[in-house]
Amino acid sequence: MKFSKFGQKFTQPTGISQLMDDLGDALKSDQPVNMLGGGNPAKIDAVNELFLETYKALGVDNDADVPNSSAIISMANYSNPQGDAGFIDALVGFFNRHYDWNLTADNIALTNGSQNAFFYLFNLFGGAFTDEQNESVDKSILLPLTPEYIGYSDVHVEGQHFTAVLPHIDEVTHDGEAGFFKYRVDFDELENLPALKEGRIGAICCSRPTNPTGNVLTDNEMAHLSEIAARYDIPLIIDNAYGMPFPNIIYSDVNLNWDNNTILCFSLSKIGLPGMRTGIIVADAKVIEAVSAMNAVVNLAPTRFGAAIATPLVENDRIKQLSDNEIKPFYQQQAKTAVTLLKKELGDYPLVIHKPEGAIFLWLWFKDLPITTLELYETLKEKGTLIVPSEYFFPGVDVSDYQHAHECIRMSIAADEDTLAKGIAVIGEVVRKLYDEAK
Structure with a gap:
């Protein structure tokens, strides 16, 4: 079966398709995976409770008037x-x-x-x-x-x-x-x-x-x-x-x-x-x-x-109100926790962190890392920890001669504190070993 040029473009391997495939495989895995790679938001109790309350108000629990509920009208x-x-x-x-x-x-x-x-x-x-x-x-x-x-x-x-x-x-x-x-x-x-x-x-x-x-x-x-x-x-x-x-x-x-x-x-x-x-x-x-x-x-x-x-x-x-009072403070605290854990694991190694100013990630730069972060990604994946390597984040740039683009990773901070701690411990263990062996 042959695809058009359009089809060939959208069926070739890409960074985003690999990321989504790996996340999907991790969710199906019978082994625990430290999910620090995706962009899925955190599950925040106050947020989920408000969404459930709003969902119910659409009439999903109102058996007497189901045909006229807002939920049915919006779906039908x-x-x-x-x-x-x-x-x-x-x-x-x-x-x-x-x-x-x-x-x-x-x-x-x-x-x-x-x-x-x-x-x-x-x-x-x-x-x-x-x-x-x-x-x-x-x-x-x-x-x-x-x-x-x-x-x-x-x-x-x-x-x-x-x-x-x-x-x-x-x-x-x-x-x-x-x-x-x-x-x-x-x-x-x-x-x-x-x-x-x-x-x-x-x-x-x-x-x-x-x-x-x-x-x-x-x-x-x-x-x-x-x-x-x-x-x-x-x-x-x-x-x-x-x-x-x-x-x-x-x-x-x-x-x-x-x-x-x-x-x-x-x-x-x-x-x-x-x-x-x-x-x-x-x-x-x-x-x-x-x-x-x-x-x-x-x-x-x-x-x-x-x-x-x-x-x-x-x-x-x-x-x-939800964004200002629940979502932003949650991630700000997650960032502080993650920074503390990273400095504990790698404080004596060549790690610098992009100043956390927002979003749900930390961007970690391992200066003069002995391997590329694409290789680091594969090693961490084998150890049950998912991150995203930096090479994929430079659209429009030839990164073959830009070393910085091979020394960074994106790490999600949306995971629960236990997963965050375990994942950062694995990152610390692997990266310390790489630098130590390079000496």
Whole structure:
């Protein structure tokens, strides 16, 4: 059986497919696995209790009126391709209430998860274009700060379309302690990119906080990116999967802004509903119209059940209260616990940690590691501990001669404390042995 070029592209091995396969295999394993590799959110009691309470309020326990329950209505009917109208109206009210953006329903579309959203957006703004002289121009998506999200890498229908900028790396302190670093945007390099100057960039995209590193771009960095995007008449796409206002896993003091040249992407996954596959795009009406048309072709309509759960939580602001009072503090404490454990295991070894500023991961840099972290990944997997190696997080970069891209790992902090401790103990044991043997 032969596949088209499209089929061959999407059936070849990728970082994201390997990660998801390994996570699935671990869940089926009869041996205990320290799950420090995936992006699944933690199970937080207060969060799950609120979702269950909301679910029951939809009428799932109301046998007398099952046909008219909100749960049945949301499951038994399509929305239009833009998404559930009630949820969109609730989001319009929420964002205008908290940010005064003057949105209308024409500024919001729903997708089946944010991965679905980025498939749309990257293919809308990256790929083959026709210029004013009717000649073909290939445009790419500019990633101003790598490493970046593993799931971006393979969503383009036509080849790979990324231009990426490597970071400045600064040594910093965290909570008064040394042993940390932070990535910053190299604007000198970015502004001198030939692709940008020659009109071969279709959009700029960044995640905030960044998956995999937990880096949070400063307000000044965001303002500079916004100015560059406006100057070149291209959109700035911001991935808020872990950011403001929900789940708000951001520990630094920053602001969230929107204008007609900005595309904001949100998700219900990291508030604890990854199985609902509900993504949210806030953008200019022309972009929303395009996304809705793509929804109609690819999905007919976005799923409605996540919208049914989230609508009342958005209307009464409980989604923000949940994020501020339960979700953010939980991960902030998890990060502190993980840092303490890592320093205990590897405090005398060449480990530096990206400053934990948000998201649900720590990004660990093993300077001059004797093997690549892809090899480290395989060794740890054999010992029942899953992490993700750094090579996969540099879309648009040839990492063959960039040593730093082979010395880092992403480690989830969403696991329970026992799993976190056991997994970090395994990482410590293996890494200590590697450095000791190299001496």
